[in-house]
Amino acid sequence: MFFKISARLGFIVLVTVLMIPTLTIYSMNTQNKVYAADEFDSLRMKWKDYLTGGSEYDSGDPDISAYIESLVTSVTNKKGTGFWDTMNRSKERSYLWSDLASKTDPADFTVSYKRLGKMALAYSMKDCSLYQNQKLKKDIVDGMDWLYKNRYNETMSEYGNWWDWEIGTPMALKDLLVLMYNDLTDTQIENNIAVIDRFVPDPTHRTRKIWSTLVETGANRVDKALIVAVRGIVGKDSEKIAIARNALSDVFQYVKDGDGFYRDGSFIQHVDVPYNGSYGIVLMNHLVDVLYALSGSSWKVTDPNLNNVYRWVFDSFEPLIYKGAMMDMVRGRAISRQESSDHSAGRTIITALLKLAEAAPSDVENRIKSMCKYWIQKDTTFENYTKGLTINEMILIKSLMNDTKIKPRDELVTSHVFSSMDRVIHYRPNWALGLSMYSNRISSFEGLNKENLKGWYTGSGMTYLYNNDLTQFSNGFWPTVDSVRLPGTTTDGESKGVTRSPESWVGGTSIDGLYSVAGMSFDYPDSNLRGEKSWFMFDDEIVALGTGITDAENRKVETIVENRKLDKDGDNALIVNGKKKPSQLGWSEKMNHVKWAHLEGNVSNSDIGYYFPGSANLYGLREARTGSWKEINDGGSSDPVTRNYLSLAFEHGVKPENASYAYVLLPNKDAPATKKYSKNPGVRILNNTSTIQAVKEKTLGITAANFFKPGKVSFITADNPASVTVRKEGGVLTLAVADPTQKQDNLTIELDKPELAVLSKDSTVKVKQTSPTIEVKVDVSGSLGKTQVIRFAIDVDHLDESVNFGWEKGWITNQGIFNSLMAKVAHIQDEQNNDKKMLNGLTALENQVRAQSGKHIDEQFSKSLLDDITYLKNQIIS
Template sequence: MAAKASNTVTAALASASDMPLTPVHFQRLRQRWKATVTGKHTRVSSDDVYFALSKLSGTAEQYIVNMQPSRLHIWEDLSPIHLSVNFRKSYERLRTIAQSYSIPGTIHYHDLNVQETVIQSLDFIGSEIYNASVVQAKGENWWNFRIGAPLALVDIAILLYDDLTPRRRHDIGATIVKNIGSIGQRSLKGANRADICLALIGAGVITNEETVVSRGRWCLSDKEYDGENSIFDLVESGEGLYEGGSYLSHEIFPYSGGYGVQHYYSLSKAVNVLSKSPYHIDDTELGVTFAAINSTFSPVMWRGMMMGHIRGRDIARKSEPDAFWGNLFLQSLLYFADTELVPRKHRRFFKSLARSIWEAAPLPDLYGLNITQAFGMQKVLEERIPPAAPPIGTFATPMSDRIMHHRPGWAAALAMSSSRIGRYEALNHENLKPWYQGDGFLYVYTDKDPLHFSNDYWPTMDPYHTPGVTNGQNPQGPPAYKFTAHKDWAGGLDWRGTHGLAGLDALSTDKGSSAKKSWFFLLNSIVALGAGCAGLSGAEVHTTYESRNLPIIGSNFSINGQYQISDPGWIKPWVETHDQADWAYLDSFGGYVFLDKEPVSFKHEKRKGKWTDINQYPDYLGFSDSITREYLTIYRNHGVDPTDGHYAYALLPNASAAETEDFATMPPINVTHNTPKLQAIQFNNTVMANFWSGGTIGYLTAVTPCSITWGYSGVEDKYLTISVSDPTQKATRIVLFINDPDIGGVAEKDDSIQLRWGRAGETGSVTITVNVEGAHGRTHRVSFERISWRGTLESLPWRPSAKESSTSTTTTASRRIRPAATKKPAANHTATTSTKGGHKPAPAKHKASKAGKTSARTTKAVKPVKTAKPTKSVKPVKTVKLAKTNTQVKTDTSVKLVKSNFGTTKRSPEAEKTSLRTPRTSPGVTKAATTPTIPKSTPYTTSH
């Protein structure tokens, strides 16, 4: 990686070495920089621009009116100004005023009194507080000195460039260069490197010093260490972009929605500013950067907002909500799109994605586009560029212990931790109640209540009832900083891009509670299993199914169809346990189904809090008003210090009450195992399982621990595909054994997989060895042809290509017979078979049909499969023999393209549904050879 980066740096350096910067170059650099701060001024035609101008004018006017200059401060609330946080924030306020002075349409545009006020304030800070002679005091935050203050100061100096004397410009540039200091540290990576490089480039632009511009430019590529810490490449440790879509900051914290966005913002601004100079950054260096837009950032956004599970301690900042980071990422896309060196197809896609972010926002002025973002979006709208399709499917980022699942109308994100990844970040007196944020926190976002996590959730939520988490109710002490979890297992896999599986070996920070936890992300539901729930703290251990911040409208709640109502729109306050709760429904969320028929507790309460309860950093001490919100909490009480508790439930986001009741009456999934050794579910022709210590399900035996999913794939279920991963990231190999008479030849396999057949020249019995050393938890796949499938490639309506395909196939869930008195089950609980890049098995060779002939195709009626109703009885787990179920035919010829990887497309699962036929039996195939391998539904059992 370093050698490759070194070659790129050398080539780019050679192109710039013979072209020194001229005064014309510096003038263009300043013009482009100014445009990134003020926006490109065009005719105002957008409500967003009017709103941004009004907001900018009002904020600047407020700052001017509240000025109280003295020897100790410019603003009284930022006193004493010699503290780094106060002079940095003073610069940021002065930048806002300078923007209002520089942009036509504001109330301060070219007001000489405003200009003089800003210049005098700069002189005061520069002479007394922050200059080339200042020494950082012990205990001060280095970020204010090296990044925060320099970036604000550069913007001010460029906005007022023509109004500043050459001496002032020189002093400002010298101050920035001196306080940034050395940039050769190997620890300087990711967002911090991008910020510092941008500030250096700006300092050189202010003073017309090419050496400073050059230093900042080549720091981006880490020329000093041959590209070892180049922000254009993937990293293997520390801060930055990782393989598989992860972004880490401070070595162990997932941060694509915070530091990752800041990384992209500063890099995109540098790319934009330098694009017309000899020090430009061309697209040959930006391949990894552009690819990560889809793999790292799009999957962690919902409705234009950055999800909370990848924002670290930023969730505790009132002034930086999820929409703020979504808007900042939008601005990065606009900077890239406004750079001619970026290929046109990329620029168009960036604008398309920016428009999708803008249109998806549930409340456009939730935080509000700033003036640069507003002008940029106005241009995109004038170009009539359509929005990009939102991501659909499951996205796993194993290097950061995160899984995202996107469906039409809702999305989910799971935050886990391990011996590799920190549980939470609590730094600089921020995020003061984070104890269980990395212990299986399940975020669920829905169209029914799109602002759930933006509605003052973080200061009012119950930190001891975090959705998805199993924990003791004993009080926790002050949070520590920078430590990982106790266990290795945290991760899972995606199944053909549409479904997901995750598992967490949970042991709390104080080691007072533990559990084996699994999540199954399906098309219309999330199934959660827990086993081995135990405690040692002398307190009750709870598993929280839900803790919902209730909106005023849409908060009606029912249990088994009976509504709990006091006043219209609000549920009555209570705390109670139901022994016979089968399902529940919340209007502002959807449904909850309790699969194991055990007691469930419900609590409705008013919760009070202040943002300063969770953030004591000086930047955010102004948010001390008391806030009241109403919460609905659903949880399982395992008792005091349990030894082997368990749970099983399903979430149905965006479902109706009727759909929830149907799911509870006749579950479309079957929980086959829920023990500390094995947790698994089966639906249609698919089985998903976490083998905590190995075991057997049907024809498949896992010799070593692993996460695994197997089932039918391809056109007409032609293949049996197995996906497997090592969530511990500590194993060297995974060994599986299959004795399935329906397995034929190999259609496709990853290079990491080796096969050993049981008998030479025969099929059906095979040992699969997967080399997972150094794989970092990624998914490995192998596909076999099914002997019971008898057809030719030429007879199919679509011929699988020899390599990956973007076609998806959807099958309707196998229906189960219910008692006559019950309602018809929900029709939209379906299982999808689709393919992402690398998922589609290649076909084996078949004899070609005669030229010009097309095989006739017919669809046979399929009878529903009988199933046993789930029972409460606890029985020892028996090995479940798998038996295939037939599927009903459902077709849909519409096709909708969804962006899945940069520069590629895939079809959305619900947009194309290819009909599935009953496999034919060819002469010579015995009945035993065609015996189905997926089981009929078996009663839910729990074994300890």
């Protein structure tokens, strides 16, 4: 049944298969053109078919018949608990349902209309046992009349939550008008249209008097556009339909601040809250609704920016869905809703994307369907994936899964910094990491309408590690996890208010779309706790660094390495330095000199390894925790929920001053692999201070540094605060630079590297010099933290510079060897018109470098030089 809730996502209308017209520039004079009545009627009947499933579906399909049976049961059943059963039909009634009797809470009005909508759906669906039931019809129409007279009419003024008046209630009412159209008098239709016009006259603005100048954006604007469009169809009002359609144009535009979609894939609602996975889903669902409703009509959407919607699919949604689950770090306060898990949110957006695919260009259609098929196949959290969906959605998903021509997408291998919403994703086969941060631009969390009451640290550097344990962040996680000890966060154990940070240095760089580095200067405004945090994301490891951790208050400060939900017995094996720790709940221990640890996962491919450079002192805790959904959301159940957890934490003590930490997450590694890694780690920490946090990944040729202040580390010098990543692969050196503060105009970066040729660069990057060092100036004004890239490559003309650079640095230690190498290089340079002689010369040089590697030539330098030689040989061959 529909529960009384204030959440706007408590009820999401799902749409049928749509057809978006080919985009053309189209103009219409709505004042002078007269439309045939049957066009309105045709659109209304199309919308009714979308609501009911039409008449072409197979009622013998067990899932469809189960859906219809469930619908009937929700309306009436032998227990007398259906909406119709419990409806108050007395003449002197003061409410329609006893649990929705309030005259002052508009949420009750919204839910009342939704229950009538369920009854109307059963009355209108051809294979439903209540189809055209005259007693049911009378009670539905009487209920509509009662609500119009007593709860929702054009003479009233708003009170309580504006959303119910302007979106929730009219959204339900519009469908009631369509379903019951032939059973309503002209006066009844006019009355209900009038009340919609009263509270949703124009999708572009808020109606409530005190906010009348507020411009609607994002999901709210699209919601209102849908309401006005269907109201226009029912009322046969071409001008209203045109107003609804035209209101979408602003939504299609990319934004640079405030609400909407950003070019980096971010989506913001409520000014500063990352919301791809909640309001973003609502927007896409209802946008698809509007596009479908108006397709093929005189009011079809022809805005040339409509094509941006396809870009949103791949930039704003695909990277945030892991095996069917929408990442919680972009779901805002929706994480606290008992009925809305990460997987249910994922299924909702997947069905919307499939509808969008039906009208997309063929290449886009296939790509969308391929990724949706992958997600549906991988998401094993549903007993029946189509249960609870509409008939049209069932048909759409079954058609996809039975279509052998559509192959499921491969697993994502990607990494991306969403600099406009302080979020980062990093994908590798069978695992992914989500990172949530906040800044002076992005809020720490959202907690409106008595929701997300304990979301205090969800945006404070929380790390969401996804693997084959698909229900890790659902199945009771949020009401039971210790909300002041979330993984990745540095915490003083106190609750926090919704806030932005005074700090602007939050963001990072991505390189080659495969690796990312992120950082956050944090300073909690309602406490004295501050510091710097960085994360370095590579192929099989995530390095986490913290420094400058200071708090003047008399509170214990911790950094939470892990707080993982365990299996039902809570006895997942924990191994520390090769020894198994006690598995009973209630165990706790202060462990010294920890070099590595391993936690057994709940399912296969969900183990996690931990490496602690230089060893660490940790506090371990295995506990059963009990909470309720009511404690984190006023609309949730007060029934107790218990889950088991294992946490590992650095204890920085009371009133720490410049405390630090370092650890490496090793997703999906078993205990032997974790131990092996600890003996020969793939990373080296170059610096961990409040000025610079830097790491080198030894096998990938990556050096990454977050400069919170100007400085130098290894071969990189930054004259400004910046995030810098350098990768040397083959003969190509890639430099990626970003301004996480989003406040600077230019960054100057110097690399102590031999002279190289510019292979490619972004237009914002200017090369100041290539010798004796490489120096670039990067224009970051208005970049919104975007990564700027320049690529250098060795060429034959600069090969002598590389060898000479090694000599000057002392990496070639023998004069004779150096002279011999330079002679070979000179010969190669003299033969640039003869490919065969060049290849022979490069091979001779290669052989000498290999022979001297680790002897008279530094091993790391010889590897770099050999990469350059291989690159040059491949260039000649190709």
